[in-house]
Amino acid sequence: MTNLLYSLTGLILFIFGFFALIVCAHPLRKILGCNIMASGIFLFLVATSYRADAAAIDPVPQAMVLTGIVVSVSFTAVALILAIHVRKSVPKNPQLGERSRKDEAAS
Amino acid sequence: MKTDSRMQVQKTKMAPLIWVVLLLSTCLTGLLIWTVLKIPRPLPSLAPEVANRLAASGVDNSVTAVLLNFRGYDTMLEVMVFLLGAITIWSIGHAPFPPKIQDTSPIQTAAVRLLAPFVCIIGGYLVWQGSSHTGGAFQGGAVLSAGLVLLLISDFLGVQRVKSLPLRLGFTLGPLVFVGMALWGIIAGGSFLSFAPHQAGALLLLLEAACAVSIGLTLAAFFAGGRPLDDLREEPYSPGQDEGEG
Numbered sequence: 001m002t003n004l005l006y007s008l009t010g011l012i013l014f015i016f017g018f019f020a021l022i023v024c025a026h027p028l029r030k031i032l033g034c035n036i037m038a039s040g041i042f043l044f045l046v047a048t049s050y051r052a053d054a055a056a057i058d059p060v061p062q063a064m065v066l067t068g069i070v071v072s073v074s075f076t077a078v079a080l081i082l083a084i085h086v087r088k089s090v091p092k093n094p095q096l097g098e099r100s101r102k103d104e105a106a107s
Numbered sequence: 108m109k110t111d112s113r114m115q116v117q118k119t120k121m122a123p124l125i126w127v128v129l130l131l132s133t134c135l136t137g138l139l140i141w142t143v144l145k146i147p148r149p150l151p152s153l154a155p156e157v158a159n160r161l162a163a164s165g166v167d168n169s170v171t172a173v174l175l176n177f178r179g180y181d182t183m184l185e186v187m188v189f190l191l192g193a194i195t196i197w198s199i200g201h202a203p204f205p206p207k208i209q210d211t212s213p214i215q216t217a218a219v220r221l222l223a224p225f226v227c228i229i230g231g232y233l234v235w236q237g238s239s240h241t242g243g244a245f246q247g248g249a250v251l252s253a254g255l256v257l258l259l260i261s262d263f264l265g266v267q268r269v270k271s272l273p274l275r276l277g278f279t280l281g282p283l284v285f286v287g288m289a290l291w292g293i294i295a296g297g298s299f300l301s302f303a304p305h306q307a308g309a310l311l312l313l314l315e316a317a318c319a320v321s322i323g324l325t326l327a328a329f330f331a332g333g334r335p336l337d338d339l340r341e342e343p344y345s346p347g348q349d350e351g352e353g
Contacts, residue, residue, distance in 0.1 A: 015136045058154045059169040074192035077329035
């Protein structure tokens with residue numbers, strides 16, 4: 001029963017991240033939303049594969065989560081660098097950051 | 108009488124579209140929760156098969172065996188995703204290090220100088236430990252990259268001004284060794300990325316060491332955020348060339 005609670009927590013984290021990805025205009029919030037989605041999925045994978053009666057852990061979901069963490073670090077890094085360069089090119093292209101500036105000003 | 112000096116809190120109205128998105132997200136949540144509750148228990152699992160073949164995999168830890176031996180193809184592509192991230196970040200701009208050292212704290216310099224050898228030892232030990240306990244290439248590489256990030260932010264000019272060619276060789280060391288081992292699997296009879304059981308332990312350790320170096324350098328390059336100033340076959344750097352496209 002406890003690991004069902006963890007699985008549902010992972011799922012709800014995924015939905016939170018997904019909502020933030022869609023709704024927030026600031027690029028950093030979108031990137032953090034993607035990260036939260038990834039963390040939710042990892043928690044879900046590990047919690048769903050837990051068995052209290054088995055002697056050893058189930059290694060295949062753990063390996064999948066390790067791979068997933070690595071890929072999430074990669075895409076977070078690339079997305080952050082892209083966001084920095086988009087932000088730098090805003091003075092030459094003022095419409096680019098309009099909604100995200102409003103989002104930032106309101107926070 | 109007290110004047111009412113309470114600040115008026117301005118309520119921001121949520122756009123109606125956000126309510127629609129909220130409603131759809133709630134429906135999606137309900138659907139996914141129903142799906143999770145319907146998962147058949149006990150779950151089908153591959154743990155018994157992995158335990159049966161663990162002796163032939165060359166390592167004693169089941170997660171490392173799955174990661175590097177049984178599902179080695181996924182790990183090979185994962186290391187290449189790292190390389191792809193490094194290529195992308197290097198294609199965009201230069202690493203934004205300040206040209207002169209700002210005021211460096213002597214405590215920070217001394218502490219980082221003391222910590223750097225320990226980071227190398229701990230990273231190397233984690234790579235070695237992967238064969239019997241939790242550990243391996245990614246864990247050791249992450250610790251190595253943490254040490255490199257410490258060196259990068261502590262104004263060690265030798266680290267910030269490292270040349271581009273050793274970095275390129277370091278990034279590609281892991282993927283190249285991995286692909287070389289995969290082709291060696293074909294040459295030594297067997298299939299792509301297959302390890303003979305009596306050689307698997309040594310081959311996996313070599314693979315993990317190469318990947319740990321490459322992972323450490325790539326993660327530190329992710330932090331640095333761009334290519335070095337003296338990159339190969341490039342015009343001399345002019346300050347302000349990265350300040351946005353027209």
